[in-house]
Amino acid sequence: MQTLHALGWTSFFSQQVTDSERAAWTPARVIWEGREQYRISGGDEDWRASLAGRLRHTAASRTDLPAVGDWVLAAVRAAEGTATIHRVLTRQSCFSRAAAGRSTEVQIVAANIDTVLIVTSCNLDCNPRRIERYLALAWESGARPVVVLNKADLDEGDRDHYYADIAPVLQGVPVTLTSAVRGDGLAELRELVGASGTTALLGSSGVGKSTLVNALVGDSRQDVLPIRDSDDRGRHSTTARQLFCLPGGGVLIDTPGMRELQLWDAEGGLEQTFADVESLATACRFRNCSHGAEPGCAVVAAAERGELEAARLDSYLKLRREDAFLQSRHDERAQSERTRLARQGAKAARQFYKLRRR
Numbered sequence: 001m002q003t004l005h006a007l008g009w010t011s012f013f014s015q016q017v018t019d020s021e022r023a024a025w026t027p028a029r030v031i032w033e034g035r036e037q038y039r040i041s042g043g044d045e046d047w048r049a050s051l052a053g054r055l056r057h058t059a060a061s062r063t064d065l066p067a068v069g070d071w072v073l074a075a076v077r078a079a080e081g082t083a084t085i086h087r088v089l090t091r092q093s094c095f096s097r098a099a100a101g102r103s104t105e106v107q108i109v110a111a112n113i114d115t116v117l118i119v120t121s122c123n124l125d126c127n128p129r130r131i132e133r134y135l136a137l138a139w140e141s142g143a144r145p146v147v148v149l150n151k152a153d154l155d156e157g158d159r160d161h162y163y164a165d166i167a168p169v170l171q172g173v174p175v176t177l178t179s180a181v182r183g184d185g186l187a188e189l190r191e192l193v194g195a196s197g198t199t200a201l202l203g204s205s206g207v208g209k210s211t212l213v214n215a216l217v218g219d220s221r222q223d224v225l226p227i228r229d230s231d232d233r234g235r236h237s238t239t240a241r242q243l244f245c246l247p248g249g250g251v252l253i254d255t256p257g258m259r260e261l262q263l264w265d266a267e268g269g270l271e272q273t274f275a276d277v278e279s280l281a282t283a284c285r286f287r288n289c290s291h292g293a294e295p296g297c298a299v300v301a302a303a304e305r306g307e308l309e310a311a312r313l314d315s316y317l318k319l320r321r322e323d324a325f326l327q328s329r330h331d332e333r334a335q336s337e338r339t340r341l342a343r344q345g346a347k348a349a350r351q352f353y354k355l356r357r358r
């Protein structure tokens with residue numbers, strides 16, 4: 001059990017397991033995820049795992065299937081080194097986004113995380129608008145966000161400039177300046193990661209997530225690739241999400257760089273990310289003020305006085321619209337799923353009665 005605890009096992013998960021489940025199955029954590037293929041760890045050992053047919057068929061959506069960081073119950077065949085996953089335990093937190101290119105499907109990026117490191121670097125990747133997007137989803141996930149500004153070894157003048165750029169979006173979220181190659185800030189980061197259960201590293205390709213993981217794990221576990229000189233973009237070196245235990249305690253999840261980060265039901269997360277705007281909005285004349293052309297809008301007034309950056313206000317309005325649009329799409333989808341199930345049920349009932357009449 002000791003080793004299971006080192007992987008992040010807590011009473012939140014153990015209390016979900018019934019006695020009969022405990023007798024038949026082994027608790028394990030998903031440490032790698034491929035296409036319907038997993039690697040799960042029981043602490044001392046890990047196994048190649050696939051899904052039980054029943055789990056796959058009863059899953060109403062992708063969110064019911066395991067993701068990296070999930071705790072599962074599995075039937076283990078130790079001699080073969082394989083296992084079958086029968087149940088995914090209820091998550092304590094999870095970072096999700098709309099699946100790339102499909103606004104009606106959710107993708108779980110990491111499950112059961114305590115801290116999200118939003119990694120950016122002291123070059124063209126550093127973009128306050130993108131950080132707001134990550135922050136909204138991080139707050140929504142139930143984990144605590146920390147911004148990491150990596151590659152502090154690059155030009156120091158640039159570094160201060162990027163630091164100043166992101167300061168207005170932080171709203172109290174801690175920021176750590178690191179250099180994975182020179183070592184700046186790594187002791188601080190190691191301490192933070194060691195004290196916070198499970199930590200996921202998220203951010204664009206090329207910002208240095210895997211280099212940070214290697215530095216913290218103290219080993220070249222993850223491949224890294226140089227970025228392109230022309231635009232500071234990475235080359236998508238990491239292709240799968242993966243979980244690592246740190247020698248000094250703490251668990252890390254490395255993720256592939258994300259090209260786009262579409263929101264997924266982030267209303268609460270947006271409120272926290274834009275706490276400054278939300279607080280100004282309490283003084284708007286109308287309760288449902290859209291902070292556009294209404295009279296008596298305290299938010300627009302603050303922007304006009306220069307107390308709120310115009311770019312930040314634009315970003316807030318844009319993200320709110322995006323979230324509302326996505327939520328209406330999800331509602332539509334949920335509605336059509338209910339209709340489909342109702343039709344299926346009606347058809348089954350008709351068949352049942354037809355059989356009985358015979």
Ligand SMILES: Nc1nc2c(ncn2[C@@H]2O[C@H](COP(=O)(O)OP(=O)(O)OP(=O)(O)O)[C@@H](O)[C@H]2O)c(=O)[nH]1
Nearest residue numbers: 151180205206208209210211224226236237238257
């Ligand atoms: N100068 C400098 N370069 C760094 C630093 N950290 C990472 N790099 C370099 O940046 C490049 C990309 O690093 P990776 O660790 O592969 O980036 P990543 O975020 O994992 O990228 P993906 O896996 O594609 O998402 C490599 O050439 C690293 O050596 C740093 O602190 N300073």
Ligand SMILES: [Mg+2]
Nearest residue numbers: 209210237238
């Ligand atoms: Mg990587």
Ligand SMILES: [Zn+2]
Nearest residue numbers: 284289291297
């Ligand atoms: Zn207003």
